[in-house]
Amino acid sequence: MAGQKRDYYEVLGVSKDCTLSEIKQSYRKLARKYHPDVNNGSAEHEERFKEISEAYAILSNEEKRRQYDTCGFNSSLFDGINFDSVFSEFGFGDIFNMFFGGGFGGSFSSSRGSSRRPSRGSDVYSDITIDFKEAAFGVKKDIKYTADVNCRHCGGTGAENEADIIKCTVCGGLGQVRTSRNTFLGSLITTSACENCSGKGTVIAKPCKNCEGRGYIRQEKNISVDIPSGVSSGMQLRVQQKGNSKGSASISGDLLIRINVKPHPGLERDGDNVVSVFDISFAQAALGTRLDIETLDGQEEVNVKPGTQPGTKITLRGKGITPLSGSRRGDHIISLNVKIPADLTAEEIKLLKKYAEGREELTGDGASGIFSSIKNAFRK
Ligand SMILES: [Zn+2]
Ligand SMILES: [Zn+2]
The missing domain is CATH 1.10.287.110 (DnaJ domain)
Structure with a gap:
């Protein structure tokens, strides 16, 4: 990859x-x-x-x-x-x-x-947005981008014909020039890159018409990239030498792909774990129930035990994210939120009151009733 x-x-x-x-x-x-x-x-x-x-x-x-x-x-x-x-x-x-x-x-x-060190083309940046599940499992994506590529007409040399690439007369094709200076230490020889050919050793007599002698042209490119599992928003993937070229005598820069992961409704990421919050009713918490939970691997039936308390967490082992380094998947953690009904019907109120009375729990009017009777007792 x-x-x-x-x-x-x-x-x-x-x-x-x-x-x-x-x-x-x-x-x-x-x-x-x-x-x-x-x-x-x-x-x-x-x-x-x-x-x-x-x-x-x-x-x-x-x-x-x-x-x-x-x-x-x-x-x-x-x-x-x-x-x-x-x-x-x-x-x-x-x-x-x-x-x-x-x-x-x-x-x-x-x-x-x-x-001679080949010059290097610049890096090209590209952005890609992937789904939450794609980030969790990894995905192969086709990426379209624009970059400088070697000119086909001249093969990246920048010359109209091969015969138009001629040896630099200043350095004799060496790409370097030596200068000798006399100093008090004796004769000092320094070597530097030839200015006439920029150290290439050759010059172009007739530049390529297609690229005007640059050796490269701007072009749409397509690349298929394996995005590994476990990536998250803001990460960058580097694909070596798929960036800009500066002609055949150069090394292409890199393609840097910035990753953006789309949020998924109901699923959040916490490290390698997936976290989701699920509402259950007071009765479901008390009596237990079965829930259909969306996981990375599809719908999963989950058992909620009778007497489940608010904030209880259920862990589905190995249903989380495959980390970037390593193969052991994280977990899916379901956090249970117990919803107290705020829209009871008259019939339901009657039933609940009966339930509370049976447990000798003070509710509603009964609770304020005792306070008022205490107050009244003090007034006397
Ligand atoms: Zn030269
Ligand atoms: Zn060309």
Whole structure:
């Protein structure tokens, strides 16, 4: 699934209740193994290094770890994390700049040491509204959005013909220029990106007519996205590299889908639980009854015991929401509200009075009657 991530604890091979020093120890061990310097730019190892580092960044931060434990993965976890300082104690500061400089969660250059880092297109935001039940179980949704995509006419190069892409004469196709300065320390050579070709090494003699040389055009896009169970309003789903392109020499930005969950009449969410309030009458509470309750799984018959008190809660185990991380469903909790009738008929009043008399309960006029007789007694 797009945007799916492995569990951070699993990534670091630690248990959910491990200590910070265990996290550090495990990260140090794994980082030594997958560090790009050790593996000479193996893409797979770099991916692993990035994964363990991301997991470490979150789990080593007390607040972010708590957030992750309760809500699972969410791109807002990265808000406010300074990766430079997180990893400086391991001496990884500059590697992190290189990997994640363009924004966390995005792609990064896989060739360490290469001077050319592909530029990255911007992220595209899209909103989607889903039903309460869809959020509870997860759903596959088609999403329509507009993004810059590689121009078909030029394949994203920006040139009218392939022959129109010519080697930059200023840098000789290297994309870099070296300048030599004489200083008191001797001759100092500095390398910088070629200004003529913006470091690409090539220039375009005749720009593509379709995209006017940009390499990309704006287009409607369609994508099918698996929205996991347990999402809630305000969460964002990141689909990597489905955002804007800046042409064939670039990496596309990401598509960020903001989720809005429609409320469902009668059902509310409390963490992984579903809560509903049900009115029963005084007689139903006293004598017991059977109720037809709407749950996520459809109508459910629920037994109310005789002598049920107002505020009594009935729990339907495993009828709640499947959480984002984990597969055990929450519960459905029914809160019973006992309604006292305010519209009794004369016949009903008679019956209730008879009932009260039998239990020697003072009601209505009888209650005020005793007060007035006490008052009268004092007056005498
Ligand atoms: Zn150049
Ligand atoms: Zn074009």
